[in-house]
Amino acid sequence: MQVPFLDLKANYLPIKEEINTAIQEVLDNTAYILGSKVTQFEKAFADAHHVKHCLGLSSGTDGNHLASVVLGIQPNDEIIMPANTFIATAWGATLCGAKPVFVDCDKESYTIDIQQVEAAITPRTKAIVAVHLYGQPANLDPLKTIAQKHKIALIEDAAQAHLAQYKGKPVGGIGDVAAFSFYPGKNLGAYGEAGALTTQSDHLADLAKKYREHGQSAKYYHETLGHNYRMEAIQGAVLGVKMKYLQQFTEKRRAIAQQYYQQLSGIEQLILPKEMPYAQHVYHLFVVQTVQRDALQQFLTEKGIGTGLHYPVPLHLQQCFKNLGYQAGNFPISEQLGKQCLSLPMFPEMTNEQVVYVCEQISRFFSQQ
Numbered sequence: 001m002q003v004p005f006l007d008l009k010a011n012y013l014p015i016k017e018e019i020n021t022a023i024q025e026v027l028d029n030t031a032y033i034l035g036s037k038v039t040q041f042e043k044a045f046a047d048a049h050h051v052k053h054c055l056g057l058s059s060g061t062d063g064n065h066l067a068s069v070v071l072g073i074q075p076n077d078e079i080i081m082p083a084n085t086f087i088a089t090a091w092g093a094t095l096c097g098a099k100p101v102f103v104d105c106d107k108e109s110y111t112i113d114i115q116q117v118e119a120a121i122t123p124r125t126k127a128i129v130a131v132h133l134y135g136q137p138a139n140l141d142p143l144k145t146i147a148q149k150h151k152i153a154l155i156e157d158a159a160q161a162h163l164a165q166y167k168g169k170p171v172g173g174i175g176d177v178a179a180f181s182f183y184p185g186k187n188l189g190a191y192g193e194a195g196a197l198t199t200q201s202d203h204l205a206d207l208a209k210k211y212r213e214h215g216q217s218a219k220y221y222h223e224t225l226g227h228n229y230r231m232e233a234i235q236g237a238v239l240g241v242k243m244k245y246l247q248q249f250t251e252k253r254r255a256i257a258q259q260y261y262q263q264l265s266g267i268e269q270l271i272l273p274k275e276m277p278y279a280q281h282v283y284h285l286f287v288v289q290t291v292q293r294d295a296l297q298q299f300l301t302e303k304g305i306g307t308g309l310h311y312p313v314p315l316h317l318q319q320c321f322k323n324l325g326y327q328a329g330n331f332p333i334s335e336q337l338g339k340q341c342l343s344l345p346m347f348p349e350m351t352n353e354q355v356v357y358v359c360e361q362i363s364r365f366f367s368q369q
C-alpha cells in the first residue's frame with residue numbers, strides 16, 4: 001500500500017467542478033488581483049475566526065512581515081519567538097531590521113515556553129510571536145498577560161492553525177495581529193501562494209491594507225511606504241470554495257489523530273503529541289518522537305509511507321542566524337525535536353485502511369528492535 005504524506009489530488013477531485021467554475025468566473029471577469037472573490041473569502045475567513053478584519057495576501061511569509069510592519073517594528077527592536085518553528089516566523093522581525101530573540105519550546109505542547117519568554121524581555125522587546133505549531137494554539141492567556149504588563153505586542157503565527165481554538169475561541173483574533181498561510185499543503189491550501197493577516201484592530205487593518213497595496217490611499221497617492229502583498233483573484237476563488245469544507249476537513253484530521261492515538265499509544269519507544277487542555281488542535285501535522293527517528297523514517301519509506309521532518313534544524317542553529325551567537329545546547333527541547341521528530345501522513349482524505357497500515361508498520365518496526 002502507498003500512503004503519501006499528503007494527497008492534494010484526493011482533496012481536489014471531489015470539489016473539482018466547484019473549483020473549476022469559480023476559477024472560470026475569474027477568467028471570464030478578467031480581473032486577476034483582489035476583487036470580489038477575495039473580498040468574499042476574507043469575510044468568510046474572518047467570520048469563521050471571530051475576528052473583525054481579514055486581509056488576503058500573497059503569502060503567509062508576507063503576513064508575518066506585514067504583522068511586524070503594522071506594529072511599527074524598527075531596527076534594533078527585539079521580537080521574542082520560539083526556536084522550533086518554520087523560518088518564515090523569523091522574517092517578520094528580520095525584514096524590519098529587528099532582532100529575533102529565540103526561546104525554547106515547552107516539552108509537552110511544543111509551543112513557546114512561557115517562563116523563558118518572561119526571562120527574555122528587555123527594554124528593547126517590542127513583540128512576542130506565538131506560533132500555533134503543528135496546529136496547536138500556543139498558551140495565549142499567559143502570553144497576553146506578559147505582553148500587557150510590558151506594553152508590547154502579541155503576534156500570532158497561525159500559518160498551521162486554521163480554525164484551531166484556544167479555550168473555545170478560534171485563533172487569529174486573540175493577539176494584536178495574526179498571520180495565516182494558504183500554502184497548498186496547509187490545512188486550508190490555495191492553488192499557489194497565498195496568505196492572510198487578521199486583526200480586531202481597525203487601525204492595524206487600515207495600515208495593513210495600505211501597505212499591502214504600495215502604501216496608497218487612492219490610486220497613485222502613496223501615504224506610507226508599502227509593498228505589493230495582494231492576493232490573486234484565482235487564489236481567492238479557490239479558497240472561497242475550500243472554506244466551505246474547512247470545518248469538515250478539520251474534523252477529519254482530528255478523527256485521524258484519534259485513530260493514531262489509539263493505535264500507537266502502546267508503543268513505549270514512541271512519544272505521541274499532546275493536545276493541551278486549553279487547546280483544540282487541528283493537526284496540521286501529527287508529529288511523533290523517537291530516538292530511532294532516522295531508522296524509522298527509512299523503514300516507512302521502504303513500506304511506501306511518506307513522512308516529513310518539522311523541523312530538523314531549530315532557528316537558533318540556522319546558518320543565516322549565526323551572527324546572533326546562539327550555540328548547540330541553548331534550547332534542548334527544540335534540539336531534541338530536531339533530532340527525534342517525525343511527521344506521519346496526515347490529510348483529511350486519508351482512509352481508515354491507510355491509517356491502520358501506517359500504525360501496523362510502525363508497530364512492526366519497533367517489535368523488530
Ligand SMILES: *Cc1c(COP(=O)(O)O)cnc(C)c1O
Nearest residue numbers: 059060061086088089159181183
Ligand atoms: C507555512 C508557514 C509560514 C509561511 O507561509 P507561506 O505561505 O509558505 O509563506 C509561516 N510560518 C509558519 C509556522 C508556517 O508553517
